[in-house]
Structures are given as structure tokens and as C-alpha cells.
Amino acid sequence: MGDRSQKIIYAVFVLAVILLGWGIDNAYYLQMLIFIGINTLLALSLNMLMGYAGQISLGHAAFYGIGAYVTAILTATYQVPPLLSLPAAVCMAMFVAWIVGIPTLRLSGYYLGMGTLGFGMIVHIVFREWSSVTGGASGFVGIPPLTAGPLTFDSERHYFFLVWTVVLLAIIMCRRIIDSRVGRALRAIHDGEKAAAAVGVDTKKLKLQVFVLSAGMAALAGFLYAHLIYFISPGTFGFVTSIRIVTMVVIGGMASIWGSLFGASLLTLLPEWLHAFSEFEMVVYGLILMTVMIFLPRGLTRGLLDIYERYRKNNDR
Amino acid sequence: MNATAKTMTDNAALLEIKGVDKKFGGVNALRDIGFCLNQGSITGLIGPNGAGKTTLFNLITGVFPADRGEIRFKGRPVNRCRVHELVRLGIARTFQNVELFENMTVLENILVGLHTRTKCGMLESMLRFPRTIREEKKAMTRATELLEFVGLQKYMHQRSSDLPFGWQRLLELARALAAEPGLLLLDEPAAGLNMSETRELGELIKQIKDQGITILLVEHDMSLTMSISEKIVVLDQGKKIAEGPPRTVQSDETVMAAYLGKAKK
Amino acid sequence: MQEILQYLFSGITNGAIYAVIAVGFSMLYSSTELINFAHGEFVMLGALSMVTLAAGFGWPLVPAFVLTVAAVGMAGLLFERLAIRPVRQPDHIVLIIITVGASIFLRGLGMLIWGKDAYSMQPFSDHPPIDVAGAKLLAQSIWILVIVMALTAGLHLFYRRTLTGKAMSACAVSKKAAWIVGIPTKWMVLLAFALATAMGAVAGAIIAPVTMSSYDMGTVLGLKGFCAAMLGGLGSLWGAILGGFLLGILEALGVGFVSSGLKDATAFVLLLLVLYVRPQGIIGSAEVKRF
16 A cells, blocks of 8 residues: 555544544444444554464453553542653553563464463453452442543543544554565564564564553453443453454454454444344354455455456456 | 674575484484585585475474574574564575465565565555555566576466476475575475476576575485585484585485485494 | 362363363364354254253154254355355455354244243153262262263274265365365364264253253353363363363362352453463464464
8 A cells, every 4th residue: 555545544533533423423333333342452553463463362341451450440449640640551561462472473273272261261250350450250340430630531432532543553653564574574474473583583572562462452442441331240251252342343354454443343333233133142243254255365355356356347347 | 792703604504503403202313413504605415315405494483492492593592583584684595395475476575575575464454655655666676687697587477376386386486585595495496397498497496596596405316406506414313414515415324224225334 | 079079070060061162173173173153052952952852852862863963064055055155255254254243143043943942851860869978969960071072082083094084084074185086175174063062962962951951142152162172282182171171170179169150251261371382282283273
């Protein structure tokens, strides 16, 4: 993609955010859009790890949860201002990722999936059982709204602009990493670890770096989530969420930044639409997941593009 | 003292291998191997299948360490270095089965090859300093030059896996050169190439040598090896059985015995 | 002492269940290199079918058991034909999501059929608990152990003695080589799916009397069975059995001596330890190690 067209896309994106933010008055719709933003951050963070570097994580909700719980505990229990708890939450998740990543990233394929799954489950159990600190299974109440100096983000509209500014910055940062020396090395690891090492890429170090970065982004999403809802419970950060993040990335399209946005939007809105099916909701959701993966394994965006290409070729003949 | 040692190695050997042993399970893959590669030379490494050529390659490039013995590069012991550290020091390689980054373009493959010669880290890539942009531009120029050298500049935006096999080999060669190696190891570079492609490859290897790069070549194509190498090292069953100029090695009896079966004894 | 024995009994009982689930995982993995995240849901289907047939319709135990296992095995066949075979790009991330999708689908199906209630049923026989040095051993526990042992012995003989079993082992080593010597590998994959899911149904059917069965019971059981399979060595029959019992016993002792809340963590801590220290599992050989 050229530099020009990229700038145009960013401009369209900013315009869309401004229009939606000012145009929508319905609090429910705004809240949905905020959730889409938070989920986009999550999908983006995992896409860096899974889509670009090729390292699967089935425990990403753990970092999301660490971000949320650290800020909850700091701001509610210890009255730390949110501006200070933000770096604490992100750094904590990054630190945990660093410690866990050293032994875990030596694994690959299913084994890596299982290692990250086990880690995610353990963190989830810690949230649930360490009641004196985390509030246990019933959750953590009384998280204060986000304030930064004179600004308070307590209305949907303010929060909407905050979240989507963060998303835009995250997209730009990710794009920059991918188009740089580091990003190329990451993709090289995905294509062949042996060959990447043979051209001088320190694969161990780079995988750990991207894992830590990814954890930090997920924690940022957790931070935003906690101060949006004011209440968190362990159920939000379990295995099901980890899988949902993976699904967003894969459905949206691996190694595609705009795909992450698309996957996150779809997976946020789909359950809302499926409420119409009431008790058939789970069955339909499962079926959609399976069907997309069976027939469009490269994700919906890429998959539909492929189909379009084939259709066009057929017509040309 | 130190200075004299340095100049000595500069004049004599870029890579020294001394008394190297490697066992896998109970099998002696390599036993007491020793030879030197002179600065700016082409050396051919030959031997029947299972002679230990690939093992030796993997030892030199740091895939695994030797059990015993010493490998020195530019006078410095490199036994315990990891693969990517050796690339930084100046040892690059190609693979027998061509290991390109398939989902990346031809140009991007070369840019990854420049990894050790560029600096930008994760944080810097996000902040994108002027220095970062300058470095990227320089890398791009260098990559284009390398593609011109192997004649692939026209295809730089194609996916590397879309290239025909012979060109993939050339691309891999250019990618290895991007690391600005002092020593280049080529693992059967002519495998899968036709005669004219092999001849062109031979020319290219000579040109690389003329740039002052030392080359170690594992090759089954005897005509290529014998025509471009200044020295041949022959391995058989994990041992070095001969070393010398092509002509001497070709007429060596132990070598003939190893290749054709034992004639006498 | 008496307390330890009591924990041990419950550990062995749970361990036997984990072992059967783990065998299902291992069996499927060795013939297809696939980890079926929906495996736990087949356990749930087994348990709920058993409850319905035996307690709901009042069928005798043996036909209820046989029909349950056969029906879930059939579901496994269908699963392979409809969801796994048509996959266009069988790489592990895609397969993980498909099986996860299947697990959500099956859980939803379970909820549609049985609702959100939890069901229980009578033990297989109404013997009073046996007293061993002050600790009580439930009759159902003995049933579970006996069935698991018989099943293990049967599988062992199947793999060692029958042509089909040997053909399946051959597929596990190399599908291509097996195909070249004339083994119908596609049938073997289908058979592996049927057998593995039937294994899940057996696990479900035998725990139905000692637990409350509901549509969402499968996920945790599946994950733990998976941990057990990893613990012993993925792809090995005896590894799965060993891993299952080890996990059950350690978990029970963990509940006894640490805290019941941390019970679930045991499995995952063990999983991480095994992955970090010995990824091929306790009795898996280094060659089985697939990275």
C-alpha cells in the first residue's frame, strides 16, 4: 500500500469516527461502538503476535484481565489516579508476559497453544480465588471513572472519542512496526524460523518482544474496559474470551490490520444480532464459526476478496 | 603480540577448524576434522552421501555446537555462538532446499537479509525518527543493487514463491549477500538447476569471490566444484580423507575408493 | 491417614475419568494430528444421554450404555464428515477454531435438548460404600475403575492384536507410508474420530451417577482431560492413562491440603510444568515429540 493511499484511509477513518461520535445520540449504540473499539485493540494486539509473527496464544484474555484488575485495584482500593494506574497496568502485563514468554515461546504449534491456554486458565483462577484483593468470583465493584486533570470521561460520547483515538494511534503504531525492519523480521519468523535465524534475526528475542508488546496492548484494552464498566468479574477474562479474541483475528483475516477492525466489529455485533434467535443463539454462533473457517480459512475479508477475484476471472474468460 | 596474531590470521585463514568431533546418539557424524579456509578463496567440500558435509555446515553456522575441537572465525573462537550472532560476525549461508520467506516479496526477502546491517528496533519503528527513514531508504537502495547483481530487479514486487526455482536460488544467494558476509557457505547451490543455469551460477560465485568474500561450497555437481574451487576438502564417513587442489584430489586413490568403492586391499 | 485415603479414593475415581477423556484426545491426535476442543462436549452428550435413557426412560443400564456410546460415536463420525474433512486449509489455527466452533454448537445443542437444568441418576448398583481403613469407597467408583481398566485392556489388545488396530498405529506413524502400503487412511481417520468420541461418551456415561450433568459440564472436563493427555505424553495410550490418574490424585490431594478453590489450577500448573520441562510428556519418547 502506498503512503498516499494510507493517509487517505486514515483520513476517512478519522472522519468516520468524528461523524459517528457526534451523529449518534443513542447511548446503547455508542456503547456498542466503544466495545468495538476495545475489541479492536484486543484483536490488533493478538494479530501482531499471531497474524504477523505466527505465534498462537489461547490465553490472551489473561493480559486483558491483568490490565483491568491492576487499574481496578490501584484506583479503587488505593485511590491512585488513573493516569498513574495506566502505566502500572500496562507494565504489569508486559512484565508478566516477559516472565511467562521466556519458557513458553520455545514451544510452537499446538504445544504453544496449550502453554498459553494453561497460563490463561491459571490467571483466570487467580482472579477468581484471590478474593481479598480481586473481589473473587462475584467481581470487583466501584472502579472510578477515568479522569485526567480537568477531563472526566464519564459520558458515552467522551469515552467513545477516547477509545477510538487510542485505537487510531494503535493502528498507526502497528502499521509502522509492520512496515519496518522489525516487522519484516517478524513476518520472516512466521514464514520460516530457521531461515530467519540464518539471515541474522534473533528469533527468540524478537518473539519475546512482540509477545510483550501484544500483552501491553491487551492490558490497555483491559484498562479502558474497567473504567468504562466500573465493574469487572473473572468471567470476562476466561478461556471463552481468549478464544473470542483468536476468532476475531482469524475471521477478520490474519496479518491484516483492517481485518482486525472488521473481525472485532463482527464478533461484537454478532451476539447482539443473535439475541433474536434466543435459545438458538449458541447453535447459530457455533455454526457460523465453523462454516467460515471451513470455507474461508483466510478470514472473511480475504476470503470474500478471493471469491470476487475468481468470479471476475471466470467472467473474463 | 595481539596485533601480530591478528595480521597472521588475516593473511592466512579466515576460518580455522581444528580437531572437531560431533556425535549423534552413538554415531560419529564427524571425527577429528581440521582444515582452514583462506581469505578470499573458494573451497569445495565434497564426499559421498552421509559423509558429514551437512553436519559440518551446521557446526560452522552455529545450528549446534561441536562436541570437541575448535572453530575460529577471524581468529576468534565461535564454537558457542548462536546462528544469528554468527551472521552478525559475517558468516552467511544458503540452504540446500531454498528457504525463502514465501509470503513476502522478492524485495522484502532482501530487506530481511539486511537485518544485521540495519539497526531500527521495535520502539524506534513506532516513533519513526528521521534517522529511521534514512536507514530505510539506504536499505532500499542496497537491496535494489543486490537484486540487480543477480538480475532479479524486474521482479522485486512479486511474491518470492511465485519465482521459478532457479531464480529462487539466485534470490536466496542475494539475500545471503545482503548480510555482507566475510564467509559465504553454499549448500548444493546447483541442485535442481539445468546446465546453463549452473554455468551462470558458477560465474556469479566467481564474481562474489572477486568482491573478497570467502566461499565454502558443498556440491554434487563435480564439474562446477572442480572448475571454480581452488581447494577441495573430501569427507568420507565423518573423516577428512583428502585436501588439496582439485587436480591432486581427483587423482587421489583414497578419494576414488570412497566414491567408487574399494578397488584394492 | 484415613483422610489421605479418602482423598486418594476420590482422586483415583476422578483420575479414571480424566484417563478415559485423555485417551480420546490422544487417540485422535496420534491418527490425525488434531486436537479436538469439542471433545469435552462429547463427554457431556454421553452423560446427558445416559441420564435420559437410564433415568428418564427407565431403560436397563446395559442397553442404555451401549446406545449412548454408539450414538455419540455416530455423532463423532458426522463431525468428521461434515466439519473436518471439507476443511480447505488444515492448519492448526484453523482446526482449533473449527473444533471450538463445534464445541459452542454442541453446547448450544445440549442446551436446546436438555435445557439449563442439571440432572442426576442412580449409581449403577446400590451396594453400600465399602469401608477401607475408615475411608469410604463408593460402589460407583469401583464400577468406574473396572470399566476403565477393561476399556484400557481392550484398546491395548485392539492396537496390538487386530489388523485394524495395527493399521491405525501405522497411520499414526506416517499417513503417507500407510497409504502407500494400501491402508485406507481416510477410513482410519473416520474410525479414529468415532472411537475417540465414543471414549468421551463412555467417560460421560460412567460419571453421570456421581456428578450433576448439565449442558455446560464439558468444557472443564475436556480441558482437564487434555492436560492429562499432555502430562503422560500426547499420542500415547499408556501415557494418557498415567496422566489421567496422576492428575486426579494430585488434584484430590491439592483439595485436601491446599484449598478447594485452587483445585482447577492443579491441572494447568502441571500442564505448564510438563510443557516447560518435558514437552514429550512423562512417558512419551523424544521421537514422538512433534513441534
